[in-house]
Amino acid sequence: MDPLLVTPTIVDVDLLDDGEAADIYARLEALRPRWLSRGEGFATLGVATYLDVMASERPEETYYARLPEQNGLIRTHFGDLLEKVAAALSALLGAPTRYEEAVALPGFHVFESAGVSTQSWPNQHFDLQHRSLRWPFPLASEDDLVSFTLAIALPRYGGALEFWNVVEADVARLQRLGRTVTMELLGNTKPVRRHEYRVGRMSVQLAPIMHRIAAVPVRYPGDQRITLQGHGVRDSGGWVLYW
Numbered sequence: 001m002d003p004l005l006v007t008p009t010i011v012d013v014d015l016l017d018d019g020e021a022a023d024i025y026a027r028l029e030a031l032r033p034r035w036l037s038r039g040e041g042f043a044t045l046g047v048a049t050y051l052d053v054m055a056s057e058r059p060e061e062t063y064y065a066r067l068p069e070q071n072g073l074i075r076t077h078f079g080d081l082l083e084k085v086a087a088a089l090s091a092l093l094g095a096p097t098r099y100e101e102a103v104a105l106p107g108f109h110v111f112e113s114a115g116v117s118t119q120s121w122p123n124q125h126f127d128l129q130h131r132s133l134r135w136p137f138p139l140a141s142e143d144d145l146v147s148f149t150l151a152i153a154l155p156r157y158g159g160a161l162e163f164w165n166v167v168e169a170d171v172a173r174l175q176r177l178g179r180t181v182t183m184e185l186l187g188n189t190k191p192v193r194r195h196e197y198r199v200g201r202m203s204v205q206l207a208p209i210m211h212r213i214a215a216v217p218v219r220y221p222g223d224q225r226i227t228l229q230g231h232g233v234r235d236s237g238g239w240v241l242y243w
C-alpha cells in the first residue's frame with residue numbers, strides 16, 4: 001500500500017486488488033433498488049453534501065433525514081471497505097481518521113449509459129462543501145482538507161480526474177485585482193492536467209484544487225463509472241471522513 005507521489009497535490013494508494021474490487025462491485029449491484037436516482041444514468045448509494053445540501057431546496061429532508069438509512073446501508077454492506085479506507089488515509093496523512101454519524105459516510109457515485117459523460121460535465125469546482133454542513137465539533141483548520149476517489153469500475157476508455165493548479169485563493173486574488181473571474185474562464189485559460197484512475201486505486205487530493213470528472217471521448221455500450229467518493233476535515237482528534 002505504498003503511496004505513489006503523482007503530483008504534489010494528488011497521491012495514489014493501491015487499496016483493492018481486482019478480486020476485491022469485483023466483490024465491492026457485486027455488493028453494490030445487489031443494492032441497486034436502494035440507490036438514489038440522481039438523473040439519467042446517474043445514481044448514488046449514500047447522500048452527498050454537494051447534492052443533498054448545496055443543490056437542495058430542502059437539506060433537512062434530502063441530507064439529514066436520509067442519513068440514518070443511507071449510512072446504515074453503507075456501514076452494513078461496506079464496513080470492511082470503510083475500515084480499509086480509514087486505515088490507508090490515516091497512514092497517508094499521519095493522523096487518526098474516523099467517521100461521524102452526524103454526517104454522511106463516504107458513498108458511491110454510479111454513472112452508467114448516458115450518465116458516462118462525453119462532455120465536460122460536471123463543471124470544475126473546489127471541494128469546499130464542509131462549509132455547508134452542521135458539524136458536531138469545531139473544525140481544527142480551514143486549510144486541512146482532503147478528497148478521495150476510489151475507482152470500482154471504469155468505462156472502457158478509462159476514467160480520470162481533470163485538474164488545474166488553481167486554488168480558491170487564486171480566484172480571490174484575481175477578483176481583488178478587479179478581474180472578472182469565473183471557474184469556466186479559468187478552466188479555459190489555465191492548463192488542464194489529467195490524473196488517470198485505476199480500478200482498486202484511491203486517488204487522494206491533499207488540498208482543494210480546481211477539478212472535474214474527466215469526460216470520455218467515446219462511450220461504449222455497458223460502460224460504467226463507479227467510485228467510492230469522500231472528503232476529509234480535521235478536528236482536534238484527527239481527520240473525519242464524510243460525503
Ligand SMILES: O=C(O)CCC(=O)C(=O)O
Binds near residue numbers: 127211214
Ligand atoms: O469522480 C471523480 O473523479 C471526482 C468527483 C468529484 O469531483 C467530486 O465528487 O467532487
